[in-house]
Amino acid sequence: MDTKVIKTLVEHNIRPSVQRISIMDYLMGHHTHPTVDEIYTALAPSIPTLSRTTVYNTLKLLTEHGAVLTLTIDEKNTCYDAQTEPHAHFLCKRCGKVYDVMYDNETMEEHAPDIGGHDVQEVHYYYKGICKQCKESDK
Numbered sequence: 001m002d003t004k005v006i007k008t009l010v011e012h013n014i015r016p017s018v019q020r021i022s023i024m025d026y027l028m029g030h031h032t033h034p035t036v037d038e039i040y041t042a043l044a045p046s047i048p049t050l051s052r053t054t055v056y057n058t059l060k061l062l063t064e065h066g067a068v069l070t071l072t073i074d075e076k077n078t079c080y081d082a083q084t085e086p087h088a089h090f091l092c093k094r095c096g097k098v099y100d101v102m103y104d105n106e107t108m109e110e111h112a113p114d115i116g117g118h119d120v121q122e123v124h125y126y127y128k129g130i131c132k133q134c135k136e137s138d139k
C-alpha cells in the first residue's frame with residue numbers, strides 16, 4: 001500500500017483501515033471528482049466486503065477530518081476531491097465533467113471579501129458552462 005495515503009490519513013487523525021486506505025488511495029490517484037457510485041464500482045471487485053454505505057460513510061469521515069472535499073457543484077451527484085488546497089471547479093453542463101481550476105493564494109486573498117470576523121473553514125468557487133473538449137467536438 002502507498003505510504004503517502006497512510007500518511008495523509010494519519011495527519012488528519014484518521015485510523016488507517018484497509019477500506020479507508022483504498023478509498024483515499026482511489027481519490028488521490030483519480031483527480032476526476034468521483035461520486036460514491038464511481039468509487040464503489042471501481043473498488044468493489046478488489047474488496048468484496050465493501051458496500052455503498054461503507055463508501056459513503058468513509059467519505060463522510062474523510063470530509064469531516066478535512067482530508068477530502070465534498071463538492072455539490074453538480075446538483076444530481078455529490079463529488080469528492082482529495083485536492084484540499086484552495087481551488088475552484090468548473091462543471092461542464094454537457095458532458096458533466098468537473099475540472100479543477102487552480103489559482104494562486106495571493107489572487108484569492110486579494111479578491112476575498114471581508115467576511116466580518118467569521119471563521120472560514122471552506123471556500124467553494126463553482127463555474128459552470130461548456131468545456132473546451134465539448135466546444136471542440138462542436139466544430
Ligand SMILES: [Zn+2]
Pocket residue numbers: 092093094095096097130131132133134135
Ligand atoms: Zn464537456
Ligand SMILES: [Zn+2]
Pocket residue numbers: 033081083087088089099100
Ligand atoms: Zn478539485
